[in-house]
Amino acid sequence: xxxxxxSERRSPAGDGQGPKANATGPWxxxxxxxxxxxxxxxxxxxxxVCAPPTRRLVDILREDLDxxxxxxxxxxxxxxxxxxxxxGQPVNACLVMAYQAAGASVLTIEGLASAREGTExxxxxxxxxxxxxxxxxxxxxxxxxxxxxxxxxxxALLDEHPQPTEEQVREALAGxxxxxxxxxxxxxxxxxxxxxxxRSAP
Amino acid sequence: MGNEVTVRSDVASxxxxxxxxxxxxxxxxxxxxxxxxxxxxxxxxxxxDVEKARAIPGVQAVxxxxxxxxxxxxxxxxxxxxxxAKDRVLxxxxxxxxxxxxxxxxxxxxxxxxxxxxxxxxxxxxxxxALAPGAPVxxxxxxxxxxxxxxxxxxxVDAAFAKAHIIRGGRYTTNRIYQGHLExxxxxxxxxxxxxxxxxxxxxxxxRARETYAAAFGLPEDKVRIVVPPIGGSxxxxxxxxxxxxxxxxxxxxxxxxxxxxxxxxDMLTAHPRVPLTIDIRIAADAEGRFLGKDVVxxxxxxxxxYWSPNVMxxxxxxxxxxYHFGAVRAEGHLCYTNxxxxxxxxxxxxxxxxxxxESVIDEIADGLGIDPVEIRLRxxxxxxxxxxxxxxxxxxxxxxCLRQAAxxxxxxxxxxLPPNRGLGVALGNHVSGYRGIDSRFEGSTAVxxxxxxxxxxxxxxxxxxxxxxxxxxxxxxxxxxxxxxxSVIVKSGDTARYPFGIGTLASRSTVMGGNAxxxxxxxxxxxxxxxxxxxxxxxxxxxxxxxxxxxAAHSLAEVAxxxxxxxxxxxxxxxxxxxxxTDFPGKDFYGNPSPAYPFAAHVAEVEVDPETGxxxxxxxxxxxxxxxxxxxxxxxxxxxxxxxQGIGWxxxxxxxxxxxxxxxxxxxxxxxxxASDIPPVSVSFVEVPDPHGPFGAKSVGEVAxxxxxAAVANAIANAIGARGRHLPLSPERVWRLLHAEExxx
Ligand code: FES
Ligand code: FES
Numbered sequence: 001x002x003x004x005x006x007s008e009r010r011s012p013a014g015d016g017q018g019p020k021a022n023a024t025g026p027w028x029x030x031x032x033x034x035x036x037x038x039x040x041x042x043x044x045x046x047x048x049v050c051a052p053p054t055r056r057l058v059d060i061l062r063e064d065l066d067x068x069x070x071x072x073x074x075x076x077x078x079x080x081x082x083x084x085x086x087x088g089q090p091v092n093a094c095l096v097m098a099y100q101a102a103g104a105s106v107l108t109i110e111g112l113a114s115a116r117e118g119t120e121x122x123x124x125x126x127x128x129x130x131x132x133x134x135x136x137x138x139x140x141x142x143x144x145x146x147x148x149x150x151x152x153x154x155x156a157l158l159d160e161h162p163q164p165t166e167e168q169v170r171e172a173l174a175g176x177x178x179x180x181x182x183x184x185x186x187x188x189x190x191x192x193x194x195x196x197x198x199r200s201a202p
Numbered sequence: 203m204g205n206e207v208t209v210r211s212d213v214a215s216x217x218x219x220x221x222x223x224x225x226x227x228x229x230x231x232x233x234x235x236x237x238x239x240x241x242x243x244x245x246x247x248x249x250x251d252v253e254k255a256r257a258i259p260g261v262q263a264v265x266x267x268x269x270x271x272x273x274x275x276x277x278x279x280x281x282x283x284x285x286x287a288k289d290r291v292l293x294x295x296x297x298x299x300x301x302x303x304x305x306x307x308x309x310x311x312x313x314x315x316x317x318x319x320x321x322x323x324x325x326x327x328x329x330x331x332a333l334a335p336g337a338p339v340x341x342x343x344x345x346x347x348x349x350x351x352x353x354x355x356x357x358x359v360d361a362a363f364a365k366a367h368i369i370r371g372g373r374y375t376t377n378r379i380y381q382g383h384l385e386x387x388x389x390x391x392x393x394x395x396x397x398x399x400x401x402x403x404x405x406x407x408x409x410r411a412r413e414t415y416a417a418a419f420g421l422p423e424d425k426v427r428i429v430v431p432p433i434g435g436s437x438x439x440x441x442x443x444x445x446x447x448x449x450x451x452x453x454x455x456x457x458x459x460x461x462x463x464x465x466x467x468x469d470m471l472t473a474h475p476r477v478p479l480t481i482d483i484r485i486a487a488d489a490e491g492r493f494l495g496k497d498v499v500x501x502x503x504x505x506x507x508x509y510w511s512p513n514v515m516x517x518x519x520x521x522x523x524x525x526y527h528f529g530a531v532r533a534e535g536h537l538c539y540t541n542x543x544x545x546x547x548x549x550x551x552x553x554x555x556x557x558x559x560x561e562s563v564i565d566e567i568a569d570g571l572g573i574d575p576v577e578i579r580l581r582x583x584x585x586x587x588x589x590x591x592x593x594x595x596x597x598x599x600x601x602x603x604c605l606r607q608a609a610x611x612x613x614x615x616x617x618x619x620l621p622p623n624r625g626l627g628v629a630l631g632n633h634v635s636g637y638r639g640i641d642s643r644f645e646g647s648t649a650v651x652x653x654x655x656x657x658x659x660x661x662x663x664x665x666x667x668x669x670x671x672x673x674x675x676x677x678x679x680x681x682x683x684x685x686x687x688x689x690s691v692i693v694k695s696g697d698t699a700r701y702p703f704g705i706g707t708l709a710s711r712s713t714v715m716g717g718n719a720x721x722x723x724x725x726x727x728x729x730x731x732x733x734x735x736x737x738x739x740x741x742x743x744x745x746x747x748x749x750x751x752x753x754x755a756a757h758s759l760a761e762v763a764x765x766x767x768x769x770x771x772x773x774x775x776x777x778x779x780x781x782x783x784x785t786d787f788p789g790k791d792f793y794g795n796p797s798p799a800y801p802f803a804a805h806v807a808e809v810e811v812d813p814e815t816g817x818x819x820x821x822x823x824x825x826x827x828x829x830x831x832x833x834x835x836x837x838x839x840x841x842x843x844x845x846x847x848q849g850i851g852w853x854x855x856x857x858x859x860x861x862x863x864x865x866x867x868x869x870x871x872x873x874x875x876x877x878a879s880d881i882p883p884v885s886v887s888f889v890e891v892p893d894p895h896g897p898f899g900a901k902s903v904g905e906v907a908x909x910x911x912x913a914a915v916a917n918a919i920a921n922a923i924g925a926r927g928r929h930l931p932l933s934p935e936r937v938w939r940l941l942h943a944e945e946x947x948x
Binding site for chain 1: 213214216217218219220221222223225226381382383384385386432433434435437465466467668669670671836837839840843844845846847848869870871875876877878879881883884
């Protein structure tokens, strides 16, 4: 974990071994008022951070845990670039406060390829989840900035509706903006992933 | 499932969330940079007090105009930029004081502690008002507020109008469109005495950025290095930016790295949107619908400084004239300074704006003559082999085939029998594949091709991939020339200290300019490799399937690479090639052939209008493109659909609302961009005929994808409701008013 001198927004993050600092230690002044230890599960591993209860989940992920695959596009819950799955449900991590995430199981894009179901190798050591692979084959992204959020929104959709209707896809993507693709590639990717995953693990 | 594929690792990283955009990069000891901006459209700076800000713990640098070089500079030939405002602020958001601090909290406290006293000055907020005598002057060096004045006539326009059977036209306006890049503007800058400035700047014209920033600080160009991280969308927003300059100034002052990443609010507050145009247009035709003349006067709002608005204006004034035979054409363009945030380019670059007006008027002429809109276009379009009125040499042009196919695929014949409130609209578009006028000094592109130790081939280019598939296209071109697999080609770009010079990714340059350079470099590498291998293995060598064959023996490229190094003191086999197109610089008269290859498109949109609310839903869309030979189909389709989606948003919902110089809709909730449910399935097809100048016959597709879209939607709406909307966006309110005949005369 990288720490940047003097940044009040960086807390000494846990590494799965439990907290390294608490709010009354020398870090307290950096952490802001009322910082507490918050425990949750990230990508399958227990994690704890020391943060004020109102610190945004997206900042915890990006800044404290260096999980920068979760993006920030709007800060107000409109663009979906910060979408992660919390206990399987898609949420905008820019709107979730630390205390709301306490005890939850969070899946970010970094955890997807290693999430159990049917991953496969594509380039040397790089692994992709079938949904990621479908985004690749179908042209579901260009600049890639919306992509982690799109992929996680798609995963939530396919977990709930393995063979989604058009209406269900529309609804699932309602919270995710993409300025590059015009969404056609995203639709195709979801169809492709549904077809693959419907045929059991590839 | 699927075939065996290998993915270039940068593409896979985007899917895995591993791509590091600028906001994801950190340097040890980095400071947080921020800017105190003008809250006024136009004011005199009476006093700047930074003492309190300087005293805040953690504040490492506070800069005013007195602390930075004061010379004028700029990315184009118009040098009207400063680093920080000195005597006057010229628009809301103009930069007055810059701060760097060790924490965001200290930064915010310092920004709030800066006290600036202003004396309000009258502002000029309309281009036409800017030209009026006695208008407030934005730059003393340009007392008429008009940095560019286009005046152009080819043929006798007055005579053409005098003999016309029908004349249609009116005033059309295009709106201020926010590029809507999902990744907000950000930058990271570092300074050291030895190395000079290093700026991590997502810019797709990094060499122009380097030149501009070097001029700003009076540094030699080799003391400025631009490193381009992956870019999270631009569409014209991320060229050369003041944010980069200010971060650099702070890094120089603090002697520490400075990061400045805007949130969406600041990104929109300081946005440099599409140049809004006011267009007075008339087109004359004979009784058969053949055009006789076109006459336009255009006012463009450049805002308070020149970014790329002159190119936008020039394009608006000329480009559609190489799509149709207008007979005689006249254009007058007034590019005006105002007290708005500077405006700049966005995909489409003035052509899509003018085509909105042109294509609307063509439909009105068709209506007036009782000729079908497809038919009237067929009577007037340009064709292969022609030299257009402005000198464009059309060595390939499948526009007619595109139009016929779009009509067929969309079921254009249905148009007569559509249910009420449904409409079909057609529009055409053209563009360039690189534009000679972008830089008066040179045009073209350079690539390096190198045989690596592992036997793979490395391509270096000065052009920039924005996710449009440029690197994959270059890899495909090199692979084809060298007859090796695409996976054995690695494409590198995005660092002015490491890679060859490139003019950058604008004017739809990358496929033809960079692609031809890559092709040349790969050809030369192949040739040199063969000559070297002949010396090593015998005259009969052949490069087949990535292996050198000779006398029954096969030698891997890795072996050849090792032999080469052993013979040449460890040096690697590499070549450097420049592609220089034979094009003409469009001078004051805008005559000449400015691009090696011209792409074309025909689009049909189908809309449904809700008469109760005026809300428009685009329910069908057909895009047929002449992009020459398509080298990367998935990417090309992605470009077209993405362009169409932006065009639909532009025409129906998007508008950066500015009142008294202040942007009003400063969030992605208030500035609505299309979501998945706003875009219908888009049918994309290509008429593939090789262009003699494109690499393997390819032409560009990125910008022509949006060119016809606003017009196609507008024409479909007019068809649906029987009334013509002349002002974009055709928002529910505007459409409702049209339906109720309150806003515009029909
Ligand atoms: S950043 Fe969270 S929804 Fe946009
Ligand atoms: S791929 Fe760029 S915003 Fe979706």
